[in-house]
Amino acid sequence: xxxxxxxxxxxxxxxxxxxxxxxxxxxxxxxxxxxxxxxxxxxxxxxxxxxxxxxxxxxxxxxxxxxxxxxxxxxxxxxxxxxxxxxxxxxxxxxxxxxxxxxxxxxxxxxxxxxxxxxxxxxxxxxxxxxxxxxxxxxxxxxxxxxxxxxxxxxxxxxxxxxxxxxxxxxxxxxxxxxxxxxxxxxxxxxxxxxxxxxxxxxxxxxxxxxxxxxxxxxxxxxxxxxxxxxxxxxxxxxxxxxxxxxxxxxxxxxxxxxxxxxxxxxxxxxxxxxxxxxxxxxxxxxxxxxxxxxxxxx
Amino acid sequence: xxxxxxxxxxxxxxxxxxxxxxxxxxxxxxxxxxxxxxxxxxxxxxxxxxxxxxxxxxxxxxxxxxxxxxxxxxxxxxxxxxxxxxxxxxxxxxxxxxxxxxxxxxxxxxxxxxxxxxxxxxxxxxxxxxxxxxxxxxxxxxxxxxxxxxxxxxxxxxxxxxxxxxxxxxxxxxxxxxxxxxxxxxxxxxxxxxxxxxxxxxxxxxxxxxxxxxxxxxxxxxxxxxxxxxxxxxxxxxxxxxxxxxxxxxxxxxxxxxxxxxxxxxxxxxxxx
Numbered sequence: 001x002x003x004x005x006x007x008x009x010x011x012x013x014x015x016x017x018x019x020x021x022x023x024x025x026x027x028x029x030x031x032x033x034x035x036x037x038x039x040x041x042x043x044x045x046x047x048x049x050x051x052x053x054x055x056x057x058x059x060x061x062x063x064x065x066x067x068x069x070x071x072x073x074x075x076x077x078x079x080x081x082x083x084x085x086x087x088x089x090x091x092x093x094x095x096x097x098x099x100x101x102x103x104x105x106x107x108x109x110x111x112x113x114x115x116x117x118x119x120x121x122x123x124x125x126x127x128x129x130x131x132x133x134x135x136x137x138x139x140x141x142x143x144x145x146x147x148x149x150x151x152x153x154x155x156x157x158x159x160x161x162x163x164x165x166x167x168x169x170x171x172x173x174x175x176x177x178x179x180x181x182x183x184x185x186x187x188x189x190x191x192x193x194x195x196x197x198x199x200x201x202x203x204x205x206x207x208x209x210x211x212x213x214x215x216x217x218x219x220x221x222x223x224x225x226x227x228x229x230x231x232x233x234x235x236x237x238x239x240x241x242x243x244x245x246x247x248x249x250x251x252x253x254x255x256x257x258x259x260x261x262x263x264x265x266x267x268x269x270x271x272x273x274x275x276x277x278x279x280x281x282x283x284x285x286x287x288x289x290x291x292x293x294x295x296x297x298x299x
Numbered sequence: 300x301x302x303x304x305x306x307x308x309x310x311x312x313x314x315x316x317x318x319x320x321x322x323x324x325x326x327x328x329x330x331x332x333x334x335x336x337x338x339x340x341x342x343x344x345x346x347x348x349x350x351x352x353x354x355x356x357x358x359x360x361x362x363x364x365x366x367x368x369x370x371x372x373x374x375x376x377x378x379x380x381x382x383x384x385x386x387x388x389x390x391x392x393x394x395x396x397x398x399x400x401x402x403x404x405x406x407x408x409x410x411x412x413x414x415x416x417x418x419x420x421x422x423x424x425x426x427x428x429x430x431x432x433x434x435x436x437x438x439x440x441x442x443x444x445x446x447x448x449x450x451x452x453x454x455x456x457x458x459x460x461x462x463x464x465x466x467x468x469x470x471x472x473x474x475x476x477x478x479x480x481x482x483x484x485x486x487x488x489x490x491x492x493x494x495x496x497x498x499x500x501x502x503x504x505x506x507x508x509x510x511x512x513x514x515x516x517x518x519x520x521x522x523x524x525x526x527x528x529x530x531x532x533x534x535x536x537x538x539x540x541x542x543x544x545x546x547x548x549x550x551x552x553x554x555x556x557x558x559x560x561x562x563x564x565x566x567x568x569x570x571x572x
Contacts, residue, residue, distance in 0.1 A: 013398050016477045020394025021403060023387045025410065027447025032413045035424035042423065090320075097317055112321035114564075115328065118556045120506030122524045123545045126531040127327045130334070130342060130538050137330060137345030175324060183568050203309065232417045235508045242532040255419040255509075262423055263513060269423050276420035283415050 042273035052270055059274035071249045072257040080230040083166045091174050095181035096211050114175040125239035128168045158250030165251055168236055177222045184218040220294045227286050231279055254279050334542035342538040356539035364526055373522040376441050380504035383446045392455025413449045440514040451496055458492040494562040523548045
């Protein structure tokens with residue numbers, strides 16, 4: 001009797017559990033899991049539009065010889081390697097400065113620095129495109145202050161075009177990361193800093209020896225998020241360069257290349273899927289690597 | 300004496316740096332607001348004063364763009380995405396946390412792996428799927444793939460850990476069914492979780508770009524993000540018009556930010572607790 005009752009409750013629990021989670025799991029299975037396996041299968045196919053046939057490793061061989069792909073890959077990695085550390089360091093410095101309760105107006109500063117997060121990626125890209133026009137506000141201000149002698153070709157020179165993308169992303173996301181660090185800093189006992197200060201530990205040493213080690217889990221978390229975000233970069237580059245990734249592919253990202261392969265050029269779904277799997281693999285490797293490195297340093 | 304000079308120097312450095320960063324963060328907003336009042340040529344030349352072209356810019360924006368339709372499209376997509384995502388994800392977050400089983404735990408962990416899937420690897424199959432279902436150029440196609448969100452499910456599950464089990468027990472004693480407990484007790488109690496999740500989903504849906512760019516192909520279905528993007532990528536973009544559009548597109552999220560600042564930050568912080 002008792003056993004039967006328990007079985008009954010177990011089943012009741014189970015049925016309810018499945019009912020509650022089914023819609024979400026169903027949708028995720030249908031629109032995430034199924035497509036990701038489909039594109040894996042597609043990456044071994046080749047052909048135009050829906051006319052596809054098995055191509056074995058043909059697409060992978062093609063990747064190897066595709067100069068545009070190599071360019072997009074290098075660009076994407078450049079953004080990631082240059083932008084993520086700059087932004088994280090900037091956000092950390094800002095957070096530790098704003099964490100000081102004696103700083104006058106810190107609520108204002110915090111709100112101001114966080115404000116870029118409310119803009120859509122498209123809106124701010126459009127704004128930056130205008131501000132960094134050749135005779136635009138940024139160049140004219142820099143010239144007026146005397147930092148540069150002649151206007152910088154932000155949108156026509158390969159180096160500066162990349163720099164512009166990096167500046168734009170840093171503007172949009174530094175405040176976002178800062179908020180994470182500020183939240184984490186609030187959990188650190190301020191007396192640690194006071195003691196260090198009284199012992200004569202200079203500010204930068206407090207930063208590198210107290211703040212950074214204690215924030216390591218959050219730094220790791222934000223690094224992983226930023227990495228995944230940067231590897232998928234699309235909206236900014238598309239809107240800064242009229243969808244071309246120019247000048248001459250200098251700003252092209254993997255996502256933009258996939259988009260162009262699929263929807264702009266003669267559609268080759270198979271090859272585009274292969275390129276997309278490069279992102280899948282990069283995300284997996286980098287996320288794994290970052291977790292691994294963080295764990296190693298813990299030992 | 301030396302320390303006080305050092306203190307003053309470090310204060311100047313601190314305020315200088317933080318002030319500069321705050322200024323750089325806010326400047327594009329000022330530039331956008333001033334830009335809306337200036338002519339395209341003045342904007343590009345970097346004029347930094349209020350001009351007289353505001354009325355012209357607004358008028359031009361309204362002639363170039365079917366504003367009510369575009370905003371209705373954006374609103375429709377955002378409302379459906381938000382309501383459905385919150386409903387589906389909170390049900391799942393609650394279900395995973397309250398009714399535990401080994402199988403579901405395993406599925407939950409598998410589900411979290413989907414957080415690493417880049418959208419670029421989904422867009423081609425999704426596009427073909429939508430084509431087969433005859434949904435290209437519909438708002439259903441925009442909303443449908445965004446409803447199931449592992450992140451929001453995760454967010455609700457984390458927050459459900461703080462849901463007092465006594466409430467559930469009391470409700471069961473009172474004879475409430477499971478769906479009634481969820482609807483009449485869980486939902487009202489978890490208001491602030493819903494508010495924070497609302498902000499995440501609202502922002503994502505309102506600002507969504509790549510996927511709508513792929514599936515929405517006619518002017519009648521386009522959302523505000525797509526419209527701004529195409530206005531700005533014209534050969535000679537009218538920057539005055541673009542500024543008006545950018546302001547209008549940013550206002551809803553800006554409003555949400557200012558009226559719900561605490562939940563906004565909470566929503567952004569989301570998972571780290």
